Structures are given as structure tokens and as C-alpha cells.
Amino acid sequence: xxxxxxxxxxxxxxxxxxxxxxxxxxxxxxxxxxxxxxxxxxxxxxxxxxxxxxxxxxxxxxxxxxxxxxxxxxxxxxxxxxxxxxxxxxxxxxxxxxxxxxxxxxxxxxxxxxxxxxxxxxxxxxxxxxxxxxxxxxxxxxxxxxxxxxxxxxxxxxxxxxxxxxxxxxxxxxxxxxxxxxxxxxxxxxxxxxxxxxxxxxxxxxxxxxxxxxxxxxxxxxxxxxxxxxxxxxxxxxxxxxxxxxxxxxxxxxxxxxxxxxxxxxxxxxxxxxxxxxxxxxxxxxxxxxxxxxxxxxxxxxxxxxxxxxxxxxxxxxxxxxxxxxxxxxxxxxxxxxxxxxxxxxxxxxxxxxxxxxxxxxxxxxxxxxxxxxxxxxxxxxxxxxxxxxxxxxxxxxxxxxxxxxxxxxxxxxxxxxxxxxxxxxxxxxxxxxxxxxxxxxxxxxxxxxxxxxxxx
Amino acid sequence: xxxxxxxxxxxxxxxxxxxxxxxxxxxxxxxxxxxxxxxxxxxxxxxxxxxxxxxxxxxxxxxxxxxxxxxxxxxxxxxxxxxxxxxxxxxxxxxxxxxxxxxxxxxxxxxxxxxxxxxxxxxxxxxxxxxxxxxxxxxxxxxxxxxxxxxxxxxxxxxxxxxxxxxxxxxxxxxxxxxxxxxxxxxxxxxxxxxxxxxxxxxxxxxxxxxxxxxxxxxxxxxxxxxxxxxxxxxxxxxxxxxxxxxxxxxxxxxxxxxxxxxxxxxxxxxxxxxxxxxxxxxxxxxxxxxxxxxxxxxxxxxxxxxxxxxxxxxxxxxxxxxxxxxxxxxxxxxxxxxxxxxxxxxxxxxxxxxxxxxxxxxxxxxxxxxxxxxxxxxxxxxxxxxxxxxxxxxxxxxxxxxxxxxxxxxxxxxxxxxxxxxxxxxxxxxxxxxxxxxxxxxxxxxxxxxxxxxxx
Numbered sequence: 032x033x034x035x036x037x038x039x040x041x042x043x044x045x046x047x048x049x050x051x052x053x054x055x056x057x058x059x060x061x062x063x064x065x066x067x068x069x070x071x072x073x074x075x076x077x078x079x080x081x082x083x084x085x086x087x088x089x090x091x092x093x094x095x096x097x098x099x100x101x102x103x104x105x106x107x108x109x110x111x112x113x114x115x116x117x118x119x120x121x122x123x124x125x126x127x128x129x130x131x132x133x134x135x136x137x138x139x140x141x142x143x144x145x146x147x148x149x150x151x152x153x154x155x156x157x158x159x160x161x162x163x164x165x166x167x168x169x170x171x172x173x174x175x176x177x178x179x180x181x182x183x184x185x186x187x188x189x190x191x192x193x194x195x196x197x198x199x200x201x202x203x204x205x206x207x208x209x210x211x212x213x214x215x216x217x218x219x220x221x222x223x224x225x226x227x228x229x230x231x232x233x234x235x236x237x238x239x240x241x242x243x244x245x246x247x248x249x250x251x252x253x254x255x256x257x258x259x260x261x262x263x264x265x266x267x268x269x270x271x272x273x274x275x276x277x278x279x280x281x282x283x284x285x286x287x288x289x290x291x292x293x294x295x296x297x298x299x300x301x302x303x304x305x306x307x308x309x310x311x312x313x314x315x316x317x318x319x320x321x322x323x324x325x326x327x328x329x330x331x332x333x334x335x336x337x338x339x340x341x342x343x344x345x346x347x348x349x350x351x352x353x354x355x356x357x358x359x360x361x362x363x364x365x366x367x368x369x370x371x372x373x374x375x376x377x378x379x380x381x382x383x384x385x386x387x388x389x390x391x392x393x394x395x396x397x398x399x400x401x402x403x404x405x406x407x408x409x410x411x412x413x414x415x416x417x418x419x420x421x422x423x424x425x426x427x428x429x430x431x432x433x434x435x436x437x438x439x440x441x442x443x444x445x446x447x448x449x450x451x452x453x454x455x456x457x458x459x460x461x462x463x464x465x466x467x468x469x470x471x472x473x474x475x476x477x478x479x480x481x482x483x484x485x486x487x488x
Numbered sequence: 489x490x491x492x493x494x495x496x497x498x499x500x501x502x503x504x505x506x507x508x509x510x511x512x513x514x515x516x517x518x519x520x521x522x523x524x525x526x527x528x529x530x531x532x533x534x535x536x537x538x539x540x541x542x543x544x545x546x547x548x549x550x551x552x553x554x555x556x557x558x559x560x561x562x563x564x565x566x567x568x569x570x571x572x573x574x575x576x577x578x579x580x581x582x583x584x585x586x587x588x589x590x591x592x593x594x595x596x597x598x599x600x601x602x603x604x605x606x607x608x609x610x611x612x613x614x615x616x617x618x619x620x621x622x623x624x625x626x627x628x629x630x631x632x633x634x635x636x637x638x639x640x641x642x643x644x645x646x647x648x649x650x651x652x653x654x655x656x657x658x659x660x661x662x663x664x665x666x667x668x669x670x671x672x673x674x675x676x677x678x679x680x681x682x683x684x685x686x687x688x689x690x691x692x693x694x695x696x697x698x699x700x701x702x703x704x705x706x707x708x709x710x711x712x713x714x715x716x717x718x719x720x721x722x723x724x725x726x727x728x729x730x731x732x733x734x735x736x737x738x739x740x741x742x743x744x745x746x747x748x749x750x751x752x753x754x755x756x757x758x759x760x761x762x763x764x765x766x767x768x769x770x771x772x773x774x775x776x777x778x779x780x781x782x783x784x785x786x787x788x789x790x791x792x793x794x795x796x797x798x799x800x801x802x803x804x805x806x807x808x809x810x811x812x813x814x815x816x817x818x819x820x821x822x823x824x825x826x827x828x829x830x831x832x833x834x835x836x837x838x839x840x841x842x843x844x845x846x847x848x849x850x851x852x853x854x855x856x857x858x859x860x861x862x863x864x865x866x867x868x869x870x871x872x873x874x875x876x877x878x879x880x881x882x883x884x885x886x887x888x889x890x891x892x893x894x895x896x897x898x899x900x901x902x903x904x905x906x907x908x909x910x911x912x913x914x915x916x917x918x919x920x921x922x923x924x925x926x927x928x929x930x931x932x933x934x935x936x937x938x939x940x941x942x943x944x945x
Contacts (some may be wrong), residue, residue: 060811062884079581091719093717093720093721093722094717094720094722096720097713097716097719097720097722098716100575100716101560101561101563101574101576101577102561102563102574102577103558103574104558104559104561105563106558106559117558117559117560118558119558120558120559140721153746160854166509192738193732193733193734193737193738194738195686198686216922225694225699226702228691228693228701229655229689229691229699229702229703229706230686230687230689230706231688232686233686234684234685234686234725234728234734234735234738235732235733235735236725236727236728236731236733236735236738237682237686237724237725237728238727240682240723240724240725240726241722241724242682242683242686242722242723242724242728245683245686246686249687256554259554259557260550260551260554261552262544262554263550263551263554264552265550265551265698265699265702266555266697266698266699266700267549267694267697267698267725268691268693268696268697270693271691271693271694271699274693275650275693276650276691276692276693277691277693278693279693280650280693281649281650281651281693282739324685331698336501336802376583393751437829486803
């Protein structure tokens with residue numbers, strides 16, 4: 032079995048590894064707009080809520096049990112847990128927990144979940160270095176810019192090929208962010224990116240298993256170690272990203288180098304970050320949004336005869352499970368998503384619990400949902416009509432679901448999401464304090480207060 | 489820039505992840521011939537000599553300095569060093585040192601250096617588990633079978649694409665070997681292979697930098713952690729190697745599944761392992777071998793007017809550096825290789841030291857070497873004629889260089905190579921003892937004696 036592949040190597044690629052290294056080292060602290068600065072805080076907060084929320088999930092706990100076999104030094108905090116581990120393992124574990132609920136951020140242009148690899152590495156290393164909140168935000172913005180720009184350069188071919196792009200570009204973002212925290216020079220940062228370039232992590236085949244959240248965790252760990260190694264003089268190819276046998280050309284069939292330096296230092300990819308209101312794949316969100324609106328209009332499940340859903344074919348391709356058997360399968364069921372939206376007016380992690388997905392109420396309502404493919408409807412939209420036992424049908428058209436770039440989660444919705452995730456783990460009062468610490472992060476002399484607030488009391 | 493790629497996914501691949509997991513778990517201890525058993529000891533010994541020899545190299549030391557930032561627990565031995573680190577970091581560091589001199593073993597069918605990822609993971613984990621020598625040899629043979637069979641399945645397309653196949657299949661071999669040591673069941677072993685499949689490490693672009701030896705070290709570490717995670721219940725796709733978006737189809741354009749189970753448990757890939765007599769790329773070896781023979785015939789540099797070398801074009805493509813400026817460049821110079829062979833009768837790590845490569849004697853002799861491309865000569869052969877100031881020319885034709893499968897390094901040559909590497913680090917007397925421990929490894933109740941002998945006294 033062989034693919035018909037004609038390899039046309041690009042021997043004249045611009046030196047993007049160098050370009051990115053210079054950018055990461057030289058870009059001034061807070062060298063961006065207030066909007067970018069605020070988005071960085073939203074990104075960090077959303078990431079931390081997801082990580083705290085999944086602290087006790089079996090994925091996080093299984094990975095932690097393996098790490099504990101290494102008898103790690105208690106260097107760094109784990110979100111939502113009392114245990115402490117070494118900084119590289121903390122990057123791994125927080126990266127896993129932050130992606131476990133599939134509830135973290137999304138850079139829609141590339142489907143990268145940018146915070147997982149970058150913030151997980153940054154928080155652990157910043158604790159160790161006693162970095163200021165200012166330095167943390169700077170590292171976060173710059174690291175995310177690196178991974179998302181490399182993503183823009185490779186997307187969609189790299190993703191189509193089967194790479195889980197979050198982990199297979201995230202190691203570069205994590206390396207860049209850690210290099211910035213460590214105050215490496217341009218050469219060292221170039222080496223850090225080079226070492227990281229040899230370690231893309233993640234296959235789409237792993238979706239639906241614990242190895243999916245391992246990808247951002249592994250990328251966080253790999254990127255941090257690359258920066259630590261570079262700080263000690265370890266070398267790599269200075270063209271490890273762009274060379275004919277470098278990362279981009281080896282792991283993708285498309286590479287648009289102009290994406291790396293187009294408006295570099297002027298346009299920041301974190302501006303295009305979005306946050307999920309619902310704990311499932313983004314293609315279901317418009318349909319859930321419509322059903323939440325139905326509930327808000329007073330529609331109750333018993334009244335409903337049929338819910339007719341017109342959606343893009345991709346929605347059913349990715350999430351067409353009619354009879355999900357457990358919580359995880361529920362996340363791949365637009366039918367369950369709609370049922371949850373109408374039953375509860377929300378679709379957070381709780382609404383994808385096994386017992387909710389298998390409940391009679393959810394099963395009954397799911398069976399009333401009829402999905403019709405209509406490729407004239409955008410992937411980001413949905414057209415939903417509720418036919419009731421009495422009265423006129425109610426029609427809802429969602430062009431841009433809540434949580435999209437056009438209709439973003441508000442700060443208060445993000446806070447509510449944070450509470451939903453964090454309250455069960457560290458309590459409501461402490462979550463309130465933690466949220467405050469997130470909003471004021473750039474003003475903090477270091478992360479000590481915020482880190483203490485992450486622990487169960 | 490995009491490649492013209494037609495992706496033909498194979499949706500009917502056999503379940504090779506499962507097949508390999510069953511093999512690793514169920515194959516009986518020492519379920520192979522005496523020849524395979526002996527080759528396993530040769531493989532382990534050659535690997536360990538390389539690792540001890542490079543203990544103080546700057547690559548090893550830079551990586552160790554980075555690992556020490558994690559304040560690792562003193563769980564496991566580093567070859568040739570007094571420091572102890574956690575087992576995962578020991579796998580990393582020993583993997584780096586064992587490949588630093590480019591002097592380790594080669595599975596010629598795939599150009600995989602199989603011991604680096606597998607033995608590095610096995611030695612560290614076996615120390616922690618107090619495994620017997622028998623278990624170590626079993627894990628080594630089975631782990632190497634896994635990585636080399638996957639290599640056979642993907643080679644040459646995966647390598648041609650730019651992957652450094654040692655690290656990009658080695659994580660599977662390391663995971664398999666560690667799963668065997670941990671006595672995981674079939675399901676857990678399948679999960680270990682699955683987690684590892686998301687972590688191929690290594691780009692050929694890194695050749696000539698420290699990141700090249702990082703690849704086997706990183707693969708050793710990734711494979712071990714995959715097995716530890718699987719032992720704690722972490723999950724992955726059960727078809728992570730073969731699925732359309734699994735490792736093989738994502739990271740290669742060729743996959744010959746029959747290579748996985750052809751004579752599985754009957755033919756062992758470690759049988760095809762070879763050991764380098766010369767500390768440089770294998771394509772130069774026939775030319776060096778011929779020049780060593782010239783020296784043994786009494787030819788001395790001063791007598792030589794010209795050395796005419798007829799070689800395959802690949803030799804000059806890979807190692808055509810006429811005027812190498814330092815030791816590393818010398819390894820990519822067939823001219824220096826010939827000069828070393830004729831001057832010293834050998835070409836170990838010492839003969840590639842900066843001061844030797846830049847010495848006047850080496851420079852003078854290199855300039856007398858004239859290389860002619862002749863593609864009728866096999867890559868594994870060389871045709872060398874020495875024209876002398878007086879007397880008849882001397883012609884040497886090497887069909888199979890020393891160290892090839894057809895003309896293997898003898899046990900005593902392997903011991904001599906071990907001494908050359910190890911004596912400067914741990915002394916000759918202790919090296920003698922260590923060599924004995926290697927030969928009797930399968931009879932040892934555990935690795936304690938051997939590990940103590942690896943330390944500088």
C-alpha cells in the first residue's frame with residue numbers, strides 16, 4: 032500500500048525559525064493593544080477553569096499516577112490538586128486536564144486549541160522562576176502567536192493528513208513561551224524551537240481516547256524541555272522548521288511561509304481565540320444554541336412532537352451518533368446536544384455525564400430530533416424548527432453560535448463557565464477569588480496567590 | 489508551496505497494533521535460537537560501550553543539566569556518570585549518549601539504530617523494577633523486533649520523507665520493551681503502543697546537531713512513559729499504528745503491513761543488527777576498511793602519491809566534504825575517513841577529534857585522495873588503488889566492509905571497540921569486568937553488578 036506522492040521539496044524556504052526566534056526575544060512587553068491584552072487574560076482564565084475542572088478525571092489521575100512513579104520533586108502546582116510534581120510533569124498534567132473535557136479554547140482558523148500546550152508550560156515554569164504576571168501574559172501571547180502562525184502556515188493539509196494540530200504545533204508555542212520566560216537570547220531561542228520541531232505530538236486517530244488530551248500535555252512538556260535544554264547549550268538545526276527535511280515539509284504537504292511573518296508583531300493570533308460555551312465539538316454548537324433559545328422561549332420537552340434540524344453535512348459526519356451509550360459518545364451526538372440544550376438550557380460537562388446521556392428524558396427527546404443535511408447552511412450555522420403538539424412551529428436560525436468570533440462569550444459567561452467547572456473542585460468562594468486573580472494577572476508580582484487559589488481547600 | 493499529493497487512505501489495514509501487543513506479551517522467554525540470544529548480548533554490549541564512552545560529551549552534559557533543573561529523584565544509573573536521575577530521564581540521557589558518537593548499532597534494512605531507544609528505556613526501568621538479566625534480554629529482543637518491523641513496514645518512504653526513523657519508530661520499540669518488563673497484559677500493551685504512536689521523534693534536518701542523538705533518547709523516554717501510563721489505565725486508540733489517521737499512514741506514504749507479521753516470532757530483526765567499526769556514517773566504511781588494509785600491507789603516508797577511490801555516488805553525496813574544519817565535519821568526509829584509516833589503521837572516535845581532523849598530516853593525506861563516482865559499485869563496497877612514489881600500485885577491492893552483515897564485527901573486535909570507548913571513562917580494569925557482565929547478562933539475577941561497573945570509580 033503506497034500513496035501516490037510527488038514530493039517537491041522547497042529548498043528556498045525563508046528562515047522562519049530565525050524570524051520567530053527574533054520575534055519572541057525582541058518583541059516588547061505588552062507590545063499590543065488593550066484588546067489583545069484582555070483576550071490573553073480571557074484565554075488564561077478559560078484554560079485554568081478547564082484544568083481545575085478536570086483535576087479528578089480519570090485521564091488526569093492515570094497520567095499523574097504514572098508521573099508519580101518517577102518520584103517527582105514538588106516544584107510546581109497542579110490545577111485543582113494538592114499534589115505537586117516537577118515543572119515538566121506539571122506542564123504535562125495540566126495540559127492533559129485542560130483538554131480532557133474538550134472545553135478549552137479554539138483558534139478557529141486552524142482548529143488549534145492554543146492554551147493547552149502554551150499556558151500549561153508557562154504556568155509551571157513561571158512558578159519555578161517566580162516570574163511576574165506581566166511576564167506570564169507576554170509569554171502566553173507570544174507562544175500562542177508562534178504555534179498558531181505555524182498552524183496557519185500548514186493548515187488545512189497538515190490536519191487533513193491526520194495530525195492533531197494542537198499537539199503538533201503546540202510544542203513550538205510552548206518552547207517559544209518558555210524561552211521568553213527564561214530570557215533566552217535569539218540563538219538559544221532558535222535552538223529551543225529547533226529541538227521542539229523534532230517532537231510533533233498527536234494523531235487524530237486518538238480522538239475519543241485519553242491520548243487526545245495527552246497531546247497538548249505532551250506538547251507542553253516537550254516545548255518546556257526544549258527550552259531548558261537550549262538554555263544549557265543543547266543545539267539543533269537553525270532551520271528545523273523550514274528546511275526540506277525540517278518539521279513543516281516533513282509533517283505537511285502544504286506550507287505557506289508568508290503566514291509566519293505576515294503582520295508579525297502587529298496582528299496577534301490570540302485575537303482570534305474563542306471559548307466554547309458547550310462541552311463538546313464545535314460543529315454542534317449552533318444546534319445547541321438554537322435549542323437553548325427554544326427553552327428560553329418557554330418550550331418544554333413534553334410539548335415537542337419533532338425538532339427538525341437542518342445542518343451542514345460535516346455536522347452529521349462528525350457528530351451523527353443517534354443513540355450515544357455514554358457521556359463520551361454523547362459529545363459526538365448532535366441529537367444529545369439538542370436534547371441537553373432544550374432540557375437544561377445548557378450543555379456543560381454535567382450534561383454530558385453518563386447518567387444524563389443515558390437518562391430516559393434525554394433518550395426520549397433525542398428520538399424526536401430529525402437531522403437533515405443541507406450544505407447551503409454553513410458549518411457554523413444551524414436552522415432549527417420545533418414542531419409542538421399544539422400551536423405553531425417555532426423556527427430559530429443561528430448564523431453564528433454563541434462562542435464564535437462573531438458572537439463571542441462575554442466575560443460574565445466565561446466567569447459562569449469557570450464556576451461550573453471549578454466550584455465542584457475548589458468551592459465557589461475560592462473560585463471567586465481565583466477568577467479575580469485571573470483578571471488581574473498582568474499586575475501580579477508573581478503567581479503565588481493565584482496558584483494557592485487553584486488548590487482544593 | 490504545496491506538494492502534489494494524492495492521499496489514498498487504507499481503511500482495511502490489518503490490526504497490527506493488536507498483533508504486536510499479543511506478540512510482546514505472549515512470546516515465551518528466550519523463545520529464539522542461540523544465535524539470536526548471542527546477538528542480543530552483542531547489541532546490548534555495543535550500546536552500553538557507546539553510552540559510557542560519550543558520558544562526558546557536551547551533548548550528554550547539556551541534556552543532563554536541563555534534566556537536573558527538574559531535581560530528579562535518584563532512581564536510575566547513567567552510563568559512565570556518578571549522577572543518578574529518575575528512570576524516564578535516565579532513558580533520555582543514556583539514549584542521547586549512546587548515539588552521540590554515531591557509533592551505535594545499525595539495522596541495515598531500515599538504517600534504524602535499534603538499541604538507542606530500546607536498551608536505554610530497558611536498562612533504566614529494569615534497575616527500578618529489579619528485573620532479571622533474562623527479562624532484560626527478552627524485553628530487548630522483543631522491543632527491537634517491534635521497532636524494526638514497523639521500520640520494515642515504512643521504509644524507505646518514511647525515511648525519504650525526512651523522518652529520522654530511529655526515533656520515529658523507536659518509541660514503539662521502547663514502549664513494547666517496557667510493557668514486557670512491567671508484565672502488562674495485551675490490552676495494556678496495546679494501549680502503551682497506542683500512546684507511543686502519537687509521539688514519533690526526529691527529523692533528518694537535525695543531522696550534525698545534538699538533536700540527532702536526542703532522537704533515540706527522546707524515543708526511549710516517550711516509550712517508557714507510554715508504558716507507565718498504560719499500566720495506570722491511560723487509554724489510546726487500539727489501532728493507533730494502522731488506522732487511516734494512525735501513525736503509519738500519517739507519517740509515511742508507504743506501509744507494507746505484511747512486514748509486521750511475516751514470520752513473527754520466528755525471524756527476529758535483531759539478527760540483522762550490525763555494529764560499526766568506525767565512528768562515522770556507514771557509507772564511508774568500505775573505503776576506510778580498504779585504507780586500513782593498505783596500512784596493514786605496510787603502506788605509509790609519505791610513500792603515497794595518490795589514492796584513487798571508486799565509490800557509489802551516494803558516498804560523495806552524503807560524505808563528500810573535501811576540507812572538513814572540525815571533528816563533526818570529519819565524519820562527513822570520505823577523504824578524512826581514508827586518511828584516518830591509512831594513518832592510524834582505525835577510525836574510532838579519537839580519529840575524529842578536532843585536533844586530528846585539522847592536523848597537518850591528515851590534511852596532507854586527504855588531499856591525495858581522489859574520489860571517482862562509479863555507480864556500478866555497490867553502496868556497501870569500495871574500490872581503492874594506492875599509487876606510490878615507487879613501486880607498483882596496490883589495489884584493494886572491498887565488497888563487504890568489516891561490520892557489515894556479511895563480514896560482521898567479531899566478538900573480540902566488539903570488545904576492543906568497547907575498551908576504546910570505555911577505558912578513558914571508567915578505566916581498563918573495570919571495563920574488563922563490565923564486558924564480562926554484558927556477556928553473562930541473561931544469567932544475572934538483576935542488573936546491580938553491571939550498573940555499579942558502569943560508574944566511574
